[in-house]
Amino acid sequence: MPAAEGGVDARISERVRGLGSGVFARNDARKQAYAAAAAGTGLPPLLDLSLGSTDLQPPAVAMEAIRRQLGQPQSAAYCLHGATRPFREAVAAWAQRRFDVTVDPDREVLLLVGSQEGTAHLPLAVLNPGDRALLLDPYYPSHRGGLQLASAQPHLLPLKAARGFAPDFDQLSASQWDSLKLMVLGFPHNPTATTGQQAWVDAAAERAVRHGLVFAHDNPYVDLALDGEAPALLRSPHWRQCGLEFFSFSKGWCLGGYRLAFAIGAEPLITALRQLKGVVDFNQSLALQAGAIAALEQAPEWPERLRPIYRERRDRMASALMAAGWPVRIPSMALYLWLELPPAARAAGLDAEGFCARLLEATGVCLTPGNGFGEGGEGHVRLALVHPIEELEQAAGRVGQWLAGL
């Protein structure tokens, strides 16, 4: 037997070593350390505004449906694709009502264990090693992570505040477009909190058809635009020729922990993703699917009810931060503020991660360093509006006091 080189940690694949989770892991470790230090001392309690995990509650009809189904023996059994048909039918009916689009529940709909799972697995289903894919920068981390797991190469398209975060597709030459096999976009966009426009998605779909690439549109915030109407690939005339779209119950129905989402798209892409997932997992329990069906059928208005709550949080928090000397660009979608580092922090020479570390240590307020979302996020932080207004304003007060002394 050849002598082993290095310890067990030397056996970890390059694929996993290359996952860019360092910023989030370090931020999380600092957060845990702060929470432990604050327990039982005079330090202010942790106010965690770093995760898009909401304090708002799912509809009671969804929870009731889950509770009812939990006691059924088939809820404990493996759920094969065929048994997800009631869920897929409910999704098709929703797509008809929501977008006036007729989709085939058997061939064009797939249940997912979260939009994150779907977007992370998709590259393995449609790319070969070395293939190139277009991502927005900043991006949602699973978009980049999925490429890394598939040994594919990202081509980053910067989103600039000066352009209102509109993607500039003309930045790529025709031959660069031809070299791409996949494009992953998502509007409304996390982390810039920009709703975006249908024209951007239409233009992307048109490029995808012209240059023969797959267009994945990640749309968990489709019902959470605060200004304007959220774009959707399903509204684009070309979607069946090029793409698939990911939707989620995590944001609009506050069911993030239950891991429920779905994809709608061109049959060959849905089939490929289903085949890939067949190796990786089974479907969510029928009990959870019952909750999702109830959400779509009996509480379709739930996301609409959340919007005024997020709007008020956005406006009050923006006012509080601005009063504390931190300029805020008012975002057009719910859930996040995407903030440039305040002038005092820039003058002190802090980068996004250093700023978040110092802020947490001094105030107990935890934000997300923007560079965790890609190079384009450096110089920014993301603040999630996932606590009641009183707590958000308390956070703004602590931040303001600290900034004044910086």
Ligand SMILES: Cc1ncc(COP(=O)(O)O)c(C=O)c1O
């Ligand atoms: C763009 C984007 N995609 C996917 C997800 C994850 O959604 P899910 O909970 O459905 O996996 C998020 C969550 O923050 C997100 O912002």
